[in-house]
Amino acid sequence: MTQLSTLEKLGILADAAKYDASCASSGTTRRDSKSGKGIGSTEGMGICHAYAPDGRCISLLKILLTNHCIFDCHYCINRKSSNVRRARFSPQEVADLTLAFYRRNYIEGLFLSSGIIKSSSHTMEQLIESARILREEHDFRGYIHLKTIPEADPDLVRRAGLFADRVSINVELPTTAGLTRLAPDKSVPRIEGAMDLMAGAIVEGRDARRRFRHAPRYAPAGQSTQMIIGADAASDAEIITRSSGLYGQFGMRRVYYSAFSPIPDASAVLPLKRPPLMREHRLYQSDWLLRFYGYSLDDLRAAADPAGMLPLDIDPKLAFALKFRDRFPVDVNRAPREALLRVPGLGVRAVNGILSARRQRRLDLADLARLTVSLTKVRPFIIAADWRPVVLADRADLRAMVAPVRGEQLELFA
Amino acid sequence: MxxxxxxxxxxxxxxxxxxxxxxxxxxxxxxxxxxxxxxxxxxxxxxxxxxxxxxxxxxxxxxxxxxxxxxxxxxxxxxxxxxxxxxxxxxxxxxxxxxxxxxxxxxxxxxxxxxxxxxxxxxxxxxxxxxxKMRAFVRFRVVRDADGADHHVAWFEPGHHILRANGGFFVRRFAGMRWSILTPQGALHWDGETLREGPPASRADAPAGDPVEALWRTYYAAIFNPARLKIDAMVKEMPRRYWKNLPEADLIPDLIASAQAREAEMIALGGQESGRPPESLAALDVAVAACRRCAIGCNGTRAVPGHGPAQARLMIVGEQPGDQEERAGRPFVGPAGQVLRDHARAAGLDLDAARLTNAVRHFKHVTGTKQRLHQTPTAREIDTCRWWLDAERHLVRPRVVLALGASAARGILGRTVSLQHERGRFVPLDDGVRLLITSHPAYLLRLGDDAREAEAARFAADLALAAQA
Incomplete structure (x- = not known):
C-alpha cells in the first residue's frame, strides 16, 4: 500500500466521520489561557466556525483515528465488508492537526472517534492517547469530545473522561431487534453497561470536585449518544420512549438523532430510501418538548398517530394542541407558565416576555405581535385583552388554517 | 424660552x-x-x-x-x-x-x-x-515575523462596531500567540502581553494565504454529507456577506451542485455491489418485487418477473414491461408481444422453450388521459436493474441471448450500443454466451407502412438467425 499524505488521510477520515450528528462544543466549564500557559478557551456557549451546505454546524475537527474496522455493522460505511478506502492517523498526527486548525481559529476543538482496530481496548487506548497529547503535552484548553467504545476495558472507558469534555457512546439503533439485525457485533447490555459506568464516573467526579478543590474535572460536558432513524422499523413513539429512558437512566446531556442516509457501498439489508429529514426534525422538536416544555411521554404519544408516527407536516406541539382543543384558548394575561408553553407558536423566550410584561399591564394583540414570531399561528389558541377566538378554536378546518403551506421548503426534505 | x-x-x-x-x-x-x-x-x-x-x-x-x-x-x-x-x-x-x-x-x-x-x-x-460571528469567522493566516516567530494575522469585516468589545475573547483564547486582527474600522495587535490598537487597515495588509488552508478546505468538503442538502439553514447561520473572507466558502457552489448527483450515484452503487444474488428464480422474483433501488422501483407498479423455463437455451430480453404486462404480471403479453409471437412463428422460433424477460423489471410511465404511457428508462435505471438481469441469466444459463432493442442491449452489455451497427451478428460475451442484438418489436408498430416492411424483414431475419443458433 502506498503511503497516503496527510491531506488524503484527512479527506478519508473526515468523510468517514460525517455520519456522527453531534458537533456541539457547549456546556463545558469556562477555561482560558490568559495566564500565557497553554492554548485555548471555552466560554460555555459553543461556537460554530463554519456551516456546511447540509446546514450542519462545523465546530470541531470531527475525524476518525482510523476507518479500518473489525466490526460489520450494516448501516456503517466503515464496516469490515465495505469497499471504502482506508486510512489511519497516529495520535500525534491528530494532535498536530487539531492544533494547526485551532491556532487559525477554524475550530473549537476535537471530536475523535474510530473504527475498531486489533481490539476494542487497543483502539480506546489510541483515542485516549490523542487526547492526552493535547491536554498534557500542549496544555490544550479547547474542547475535546471522545467517542467511547463500549466493548473496551472499563478502566479505559473511565479514563476517557479525564481528558475529554464530553464522552459519548452510541446506542446506534432505537430497538434491540434492530441492533441485533444490523449491528451483529454489538449488544444492548454492553452499550448500556458502558453508559452506566460512565454515568457513575461523572457523578463521582462531580462529587469529588465538591469535596476536594483540586480533584480533576471529569467529563464536565457530560455524556451524549446518537441513534439512527429510519434504518429499522421503530416508530417515533418507540424512539421517543427510548430516548426518554436514556435521559433518565444515564443522565444523558443530549440524544442525537441521525436520519439514516444512503451510504456508498451500502449493505443489502438496508433500506435504500432514506427517511424524510423532516422526521429527524420532528423528533428533535419532541425531544425539546420533553426536556424544556414540560410535556410528558404520554402527551407526545398522544400527539402521534395510531401507528406511533408524528405528523410530518405540522410540529408535535401543534399536533397536540389540535388534538386537545379543550385546553385552549389560553388567556395570556392570567394563564400559568406551563399552560402558555403549550400554545403553538410561543417559545420559551416569548413566554418569558409575556410573563414579565403582563406584570406591567394587560397585553393585547399588538403587544403579542411584538413578542412572538407569528401572530397567525398563535391567535386561535389564546385570549388577549382585545381578542377572543370565539369560533376559531372549534372549527373543523383549523388544522388547514394553522398548518404551514407545503412549499418548496418541504420539497427539499421529501 | x-x-x-x-x-x-x-x-x-x-x-x-x-x-x-x-x-x-x-x-x-x-x-x-x-x-x-x-x-x-x-x-x-x-x-x-x-x-x-x-x-x-x-x-x-x-x-x-x-x-x-x-x-x-x-x-x-x-x-x-x-x-x-x-x-x-x-x-x-x-x-x-x-x-x-x-x-x-x-x-x-x-x-x-x-x-x-x-x-x-x-x-x-x-x-x-x-x-x-466574528469569533466564529475570523481566520488567521500565519506569517513569519522578522524575529522568526509565528504571527497570526486575520482580515475581518464586522457588520457593527464590535472590534474592541471582542478583543478580550481573542486574548483569553490565544494569549500565548502573537496575533493581529485587521478590519476596515481599526486593528487589534496582541504580542503575547499587551493589546494595542491600530489604524484602519485594508485587505492587502493581511497575508494572502496559508498552507494549512488546503487541509481545512479538504476537511470542509469531506465533512459535508451530500445526502442532506439544507442550503437555507447554512445561509441563515453563515450569511453570504462573510463568505468572501472564508477560505472554505468558494467550495460551496460546487458542493451543492454535485450533491444531488452524488446521492443518486450512491444509491445506484449501493444497489449493485451489495448483497449476494438470489439463489433461485423464486427468490429472485421475491427480491425483485421488493426492489426500490431506482425511481421506477418506487413508482408503485408491480415488478414483472421473467417467464418461461427455469433453464433455457435461448433468453429473450425486452426493454421493460408495458401497461398490459404490468397488469398481467407476465412479459410480452401486449401488442409488441403479439408482433414478436407472429414473427417467431414465421421464423420457426419456439417461444415457449425460451426464457422471456426484460432489462428493467418495473413499468416506467406517465399517466395519460386514458392510459399509462410508456417512458424509456434512463441508462442509470437500466444499469441499476442490470444486477437482476445478470442474476437471472446466471440461473437460467442460456447459450444464446436475444436482446430486443437498445435498452436490452445495454442491460446485457452495460454500455450503449449502436443498434444498426451491431444488429444481426453474434457478439460473444465473457462467459461464452452468444448475444444477438435486434430491434424491439414495438419499433415495428411505430413505423409507417413502407418503412415497416423493410424493418420487418430485417427483424424476421434476425429471429431466424436466433432460431438456428
Whole structure:
C-alpha cells in the first residue's frame, strides 16, 4: 500500500466521520489561557466556525483515528465488508492537526472517534492517547469530545473522561431487534453497561470536585449518544420512549438523532430510501418538548398517530394542541407558565416576555405581535385583552388554517 | 424660552464609546433636556446631513440644582451597552429616549412588549450575533515575523462596531500567540502581553494565504454529507456577506451542485455491489418485487418477473414491461408481444422453450388521459436493474441471448450500443454466451407502412438467425 499524505488521510477520515450528528462544543466549564500557559478557551456557549451546505454546524475537527474496522455493522460505511478506502492517523498526527486548525481559529476543538482496530481496548487506548497529547503535552484548553467504545476495558472507558469534555457512546439503533439485525457485533447490555459506568464516573467526579478543590474535572460536558432513524422499523413513539429512558437512566446531556442516509457501498439489508429529514426534525422538536416544555411521554404519544408516527407536516406541539382543543384558548394575561408553553407558536423566550410584561399591564394583540414570531399561528389558541377566538378554536378546518403551506421548503426534505 | 427648546448637539467620541455617551446622557438628564432636543453626532458624520444644525458640539448643560441622581436598571445597562455598538446612526437617540423614560417608569425594561424596549433588545441581539460571528469567522493566516516567530494575522469585516468589545475573547483564547486582527474600522495587535490598537487597515495588509488552508478546505468538503442538502439553514447561520473572507466558502457552489448527483450515484452503487444474488428464480422474483433501488422501483407498479423455463437455451430480453404486462404480471403479453409471437412463428422460433424477460423489471410511465404511457428508462435505471438481469441469466444459463432493442442491449452489455451497427451478428460475451442484438418489436408498430416492411424483414431475419443458433 502506498503511503497516503496527510491531506488524503484527512479527506478519508473526515468523510468517514460525517455520519456522527453531534458537533456541539457547549456546556463545558469556562477555561482560558490568559495566564500565557497553554492554548485555548471555552466560554460555555459553543461556537460554530463554519456551516456546511447540509446546514450542519462545523465546530470541531470531527475525524476518525482510523476507518479500518473489525466490526460489520450494516448501516456503517466503515464496516469490515465495505469497499471504502482506508486510512489511519497516529495520535500525534491528530494532535498536530487539531492544533494547526485551532491556532487559525477554524475550530473549537476535537471530536475523535474510530473504527475498531486489533481490539476494542487497543483502539480506546489510541483515542485516549490523542487526547492526552493535547491536554498534557500542549496544555490544550479547547474542547475535546471522545467517542467511547463500549466493548473496551472499563478502566479505559473511565479514563476517557479525564481528558475529554464530553464522552459519548452510541446506542446506534432505537430497538434491540434492530441492533441485533444490523449491528451483529454489538449488544444492548454492553452499550448500556458502558453508559452506566460512565454515568457513575461523572457523578463521582462531580462529587469529588465538591469535596476536594483540586480533584480533576471529569467529563464536565457530560455524556451524549446518537441513534439512527429510519434504518429499522421503530416508530417515533418507540424512539421517543427510548430516548426518554436514556435521559433518565444515564443522565444523558443530549440524544442525537441521525436520519439514516444512503451510504456508498451500502449493505443489502438496508433500506435504500432514506427517511424524510423532516422526521429527524420532528423528533428533535419532541425531544425539546420533553426536556424544556414540560410535556410528558404520554402527551407526545398522544400527539402521534395510531401507528406511533408524528405528523410530518405540522410540529408535535401543534399536533397536540389540535388534538386537545379543550385546553385552549389560553388567556395570556392570567394563564400559568406551563399552560402558555403549550400554545403553538410561543417559545420559551416569548413566554418569558409575556410573563414579565403582563406584570406591567394587560397585553393585547399588538403587544403579542411584538413578542412572538407569528401572530397567525398563535391567535386561535389564546385570549388577549382585545381578542377572543370565539369560533376559531372549534372549527373543523383549523388544522388547514394553522398548518404551514407545503412549499418548496418541504420539497427539499421529501 | 427659545433657548430651552433649542437643539443641543452632543458629540460621541467614538462609534463604540458607550461610557463617554453615558456620561453625556447623565448630564443631559440632570439638566432636564428632553430626548427630542438632543442631536448626537458621531465621528465621521458628514457635516450638513440629517439635522444640519450641528456644526460644532454645544457645551454640556448645567444640571438642575434639585436634579435627582440618574437611575438606570441593570437590564438597561446590559442591553444598552451592546446596542450602542450597532451601526444604526439613530441608536443613541433610542438609548437616550429609553433612559429618559426610565426616570419616570423605573420598571420599563420589564415590559418586553414596549416598542422602545423591543427596539433596544433587537439592536442588542444583532450586535451580540455579530460579535459571535466574528469569533466564529475570523481566520488567521500565519506569517513569519522578522524575529522568526509565528504571527497570526486575520482580515475581518464586522457588520457593527464590535472590534474592541471582542478583543478580550481573542486574548483569553490565544494569549500565548502573537496575533493581529485587521478590519476596515481599526486593528487589534496582541504580542503575547499587551493589546494595542491600530489604524484602519485594508485587505492587502493581511497575508494572502496559508498552507494549512488546503487541509481545512479538504476537511470542509469531506465533512459535508451530500445526502442532506439544507442550503437555507447554512445561509441563515453563515450569511453570504462573510463568505468572501472564508477560505472554505468558494467550495460551496460546487458542493451543492454535485450533491444531488452524488446521492443518486450512491444509491445506484449501493444497489449493485451489495448483497449476494438470489439463489433461485423464486427468490429472485421475491427480491425483485421488493426492489426500490431506482425511481421506477418506487413508482408503485408491480415488478414483472421473467417467464418461461427455469433453464433455457435461448433468453429473450425486452426493454421493460408495458401497461398490459404490468397488469398481467407476465412479459410480452401486449401488442409488441403479439408482433414478436407472429414473427417467431414465421421464423420457426419456439417461444415457449425460451426464457422471456426484460432489462428493467418495473413499468416506467406517465399517466395519460386514458392510459399509462410508456417512458424509456434512463441508462442509470437500466444499469441499476442490470444486477437482476445478470442474476437471472446466471440461473437460467442460456447459450444464446436475444436482446430486443437498445435498452436490452445495454442491460446485457452495460454500455450503449449502436443498434444498426451491431444488429444481426453474434457478439460473444465473457462467459461464452452468444448475444444477438435486434430491434424491439414495438419499433415495428411505430413505423409507417413502407418503412415497416423493410424493418420487418430485417427483424424476421434476425429471429431466424436466433432460431438456428
Amino acid at each position: 427659545t433657548a430651552l427648546l433649542s437643539r443641543i448637539c452632543v458629540a460621541v467620541a467614538a462609534h463604540d464609546d458607550f461610557d463617554g455617551w453615558r456620561d453625556s446622557a447623565r448630564a443631559l438628564i440632570q439638566a432636564g433636556v428632553a430626548p427630542d432636543r438632543v442631536v448626537w453626532t458621531l465621528p465621521g458624520a458628514v457635516a450638513g446631513d440629517l439635522f444640519a444644525a450641528c456644526p460644532a458640539p454645544d457645551p454640556a448643560p448645567d444640571p438642575a440644582p434639585d436634579a435627582p441622581p440618574v437611575r438606570a436598571s441593570r437590564d438597561y445597562l446590559d442591553l444598552a451597552g451592546r446596542a450602542a455598538l450597532h451601526a444604526d446612526p439613530a441608536r443613541f437617540d433610542l438609548l437616550y429616549r429609553v433612559l429618559w423614560r426610565l426616570q419616570r417608569a423605573p420598571r420599563l425594561m420589564a415590559d418586553r412588549a414596549d416598542p422602545d424596549v423591543r427596539a433596544i433588545d433587537a439592536l442588542a441581539r444583532v450586535v451580540r450575533r455579530d460579535m459571535h
